[in-house]
Every structure is written in structure tokens, then in C-alpha cells.
Amino acid sequence: MDTLTDVLNHIRSSGALLGRTLANPPWSVTLAERASLSLVTMLRGQAWIVDGGESHRLEPQDIAVVVGPGHFDVTSDPEASPAPLYVQTEAGVCLDEAGNAAEGIALGTRTCGMQLDADDAMLTGSFAVTGRVADRLLSALPRVLVVPRADQRTAALQLLEAEILREEPGQQAILDRLLDLVLAGALRDWFALPEAKAPGWYRASSDPVVGTALAAIHGEPHRPWTIELLARQAHVSRATLARRFTDLLGEPPMSYLTSWRLCVAADLLERGDDTVESVAREVGYSSAYALSTAFHREYGIRPGHYRRRSVGVAG
Numbered sequence: 001m002d003t004l005t006d007v008l009n010h011i012r013s014s015g016a017l018l019g020r021t022l023a024n025p026p027w028s029v030t031l032a033e034r035a036s037l038s039l040v041t042m043l044r045g046q047a048w049i050v051d052g053g054e055s056h057r058l059e060p061q062d063i064a065v066v067v068g069p070g071h072f073d074v075t076s077d078p079e080a081s082p083a084p085l086y087v088q089t090e091a092g093v094c095l096d097e098a099g100n101a102a103e104g105i106a107l108g109t110r111t112c113g114m115q116l117d118a119d120d121a122m123l124t125g126s127f128a129v130t131g132r133v134a135d136r137l138l139s140a141l142p143r144v145l146v147v148p149r150a151d152q153r154t155a156a157l158q159l160l161e162a163e164i165l166r167e168e169p170g171q172q173a174i175l176d177r178l179l180d181l182v183l184a185g186a187l188r189d190w191f192a193l194p195e196a197k198a199p200g201w202y203r204a205s206s207d208p209v210v211g212t213a214l215a216a217i218h219g220e221p222h223r224p225w226t227i228e229l230l231a232r233q234a235h236v237s238r239a240t241l242a243r244r245f246t247d248l249l250g251e252p253p254m255s256y257l258t259s260w261r262l263c264v265a266a267d268l269l270e271r272g273d274d275t276v277e278s279v280a281r282e283v284g285y286s287s288a289y290a291l292s293t294a295f296h297r298e299y300g301i302r303p304g305h306y307r308r309r310s311v312g313v314a315g
Contacts, residue, residue, distance in 0.1 A: 002211070003201045004191075006218040008184050010133040010267060011037070018175050020164060021122040022113030023085060025076035030087040032071035035126035036138065039183060040064040040074060043161055045120030048078045049144055061149035063157065063186045067141045076120060086112060088124070109167055123161060125179045131270060132263040137187075140199035147189045154185040204248040209234045213241060213253060221261050222284045227253055257284075262298045265291060269303055270310040276303045 021029055025045070031038060040049060041063045049056040049064055051072040058064055058074075066072055075082065086094040086102040094112055096102045105112045129138075160178040163171065191198040204210040212234040217225065230253055231241040245253045261283040268279045280291035288303075295303050 002205045003214050003218055004184075004188065004205065007133055007137045008180075008187075010131060011127060011129045011137065011180075011183070017088075018125040018160075018164065018179060019088075019110040019112065019123075021085070021124070022107060022111065022116060022118040022120070023076070023122075024114055024119050026080045026082040027114075027120065028073055028075035028082045028084050029122075030071055030073050030084045031066075031124065031126075032087055032089055033126050034069040034071075034090045036067075036069065036129040036134065037127040037183065038066040038072075039123075039125040039127075039179070039186070040066065041123050041157060043121040043123055045076065045122075047074050047076055047120065047122060049074055050078050051144055054144070056144045056146055058146065059149065061152075061157065063147045063152065063182065065141070065145050065147075065183070065186055065190070067138055067143055067145075072144075074122060074124075085114075110164060123157075123164070125182075127179075127183065131267040133267050136199075136201070136263065140202070141187075145190050145196075147186045147193075151189050151193060152185065153189055154181070156181040156185050200249040204245075207244065207248060209236050209241060210245050210248050213245060214256075217253075217257050217260060221257070221264060222282055224284065225254075225257055258294065259298070261285070262295055265295065265303070266299070266306065269307040279303070 017033060017035070020043070040058065042058045042060050044060060046060065047058045049058065049066065049072060051066070051070070055078045056064060073084070084096075086096060086105055088094055094102045094105060102112075105114070107113055107116055156178060160175070160182055163174050163178055190196050191202050201214065205214055213230045216223075216230060216233045223229075227238050227242060231238045234241055242252055245256070249256055251259075265279050265283045268274060268282065269276070272279075274282070275288070276291060277288040280286070280288050283291070285291040285294065292302050295301070295306070299306065301309070
């Protein structure tokens with residue numbers, strides 16, 4: 001398993017907030033869903049994502065990913081600064097600037113705007129993701145990234161656009177999976193751009209030596225890996241693996257292994273109800289005590305307290 005696949009397996013949409021906006025210029029909407037990741041694309045027309053003092057242009061079929069819960073605007077004309085057509089809240093409700101239900105903009109299921117044959121059409125989706133594993137990806141991304149249409153290598157966006165018009169049984173499940181696919185493709189395509197600053201773990205995945213070791217760690221984190229066993233997997237010496245791994249990722253293999261195991265353990269504790277002993281075994285520790293010692297050293301808190309704190313925050 002490569003690292004990006006493992007990370008994306010921890011980021012899945014479920015009951016995704018997904019919708020279209022149909023409007024004639026000039027127009028503006030405010031997205032205040034407090035999502036961990038937001039996806040924006042123009043199906044027709046062009047627009048700008050305005051976030052603080054920065055603007056990011058979107059041509060038709062470009063895909064933008066906005067990272068973090070802060071609200072942002074999408075507008076047809078950043079110079080004109082038109083009043084928001086609506087404000088999209090985290091409950092999926094469209095409100096006017098005064099916080100009241102926006103009148104006259106509902107054009108159908110998941111569709112808001114002025115008229116069905118409007119000049120511009122925008123598609124938006126959001127992901128509410130949390131956890132230590134997800135943080136590894138989110139911390140590696142800029143606030144706004146844009147993948148131009150010319151650099152996209154999958155047709156997932158076209159499938160998503162078609163499915164959103166079908167109000168049939170099973171639609172939500174299909175939309176969730178397609179949104180996952182669009183996000184995964186967009187991130188992979190963005191990491192491949194020359195100007196993108198891909199994280200070390202992504203660049204290292206394509207290295208014939210380090211990539212093999214990473215795949216082993218992510219594929220079976222519970223195995224009692226040693227530097228010798230990982231080197232054997234990569235068909236190199238211990239010294240060669242240690243040197244290349246540290247050069248590419250900035251830390252030795254065993255340090256990375258420990259960090260990854262604890263990330264996975266933290267997410268299992270937060271999202272599941274398995275015992276600490278069971279979680280320990282799943283991520284490669286011999287006992288709950290061994291996991292607790294390493295967990296406290298890494299995060300400054302015991303696993304049981306971490307779970308109770310996470311449940312309290314979620315509640």
C-alpha cells in the first residue's frame with residue numbers, strides 16, 4: 001500500500017454536502033461550512049476564490065481544494081464585490097447575509113441560484129475529516145490549491161456532474177464515492193505539478209528503495225518490523241535504507257514507523273470502541289502498557305484519556 005492511498009483511506013465523504021450554484025454575473029456566494037476540505041469547480045463560466053487578501057482564478061473544469069474550516073467567498077468578479085447570493089452553513093442551509101433563510105434561490109435538490117439556464121454553474125463539495133492521519137495530509141497542503149483542467153488525468157468530475165442530476169435510489173452513496181474519487185485524483189494531479197511542494201512521504205513513495213519500505217509499513221503496521229526486515233523487503237543493506245529514508249523523509253525508518261503507528265492508534269481510539277489492548281495489537285505493540293508508554297511520550301496523554309477527551313469534544 002502506498003502512503004497516499006493509506007492516508008486517503010482515512011478521508012472519506014459520508015452524506016457529503018454537495019451542490020450546484022447557477023447564476024448570472026455578477027454573483028458571489030460565501031461558503032461557511034467549517035469543512036476540513038472543500039472542493040470547488042466551475043462547470044460553466046469562470047470565477048475567483050477569495051480568501052482573505054488572496055484571489056485564485058478558476059477557469060471552466062479547473063478543480064480547487066480549499067483546506068481548513070475558515071469561510072471563503074467564490075465570486076464571478078472580485079473587483080465588483082457583489083453581495084452574496086447566499087451563505088452556505090455547516091448544516092447545509094443557505095442563508096442570506098442577515099442569517100435568514102435565503103428566499104427564491106432553491107432551483108431543485110442540491111441546486112441553488114437564479115435560473116436553471118444561468119450563464120455560470122459552480123459545483124461544490126465538502127469533507128468533514130478529523131484525526132492524526134488526516135492531519136498528515138492537511139498539514140502538507142496550502143490553503144488553496146488549483147488543478148487546471150489540462151493537468152487532470154481522470155474523468156471523475158464529469159461522472160460527478162452527471163450523477164448530481166439523477167434523483168434515484170442510491171444517489172447519495174454514489175455521490176460520496178465520486179466525490180472521494182475527484183478529491184483523490186485532484187490531489188494526485190496537484191502533487192505531480194512542478195510547482196507543487198509535495199510532502200516527503202509522497203515523493204518517497206516513488207523511490208524504489210524507500211517506497212518499498214513505506215509500502216511495507218503502511219500495509220502491515222502491526223508486523224514486528226526492524227530496520228533489517230525493512231531493508232530485506234527493499235533488497236538493500238540496512239545502512240543504505242537508513243541513509244536514503246532519512247534523506248527523503250527527514251527521519252529514520254524506525255522513527256517513522258513509530259510515528260505512523262501512533263497516528264493510526266490515535267484515530268482508532270477516537271473513532272472506535274476497541275479496547276486499548278486491542279488497538280495496541282492492531283498497530284504493532286505487544287501490550288496496552290507498551291502502547292500507553294509510547295503514546296504518552298508522543299502526545300503527552302494516555303490512550304484512555306485521549307479517547308475520553310475525543311468523545312467529549314465530539315459530543
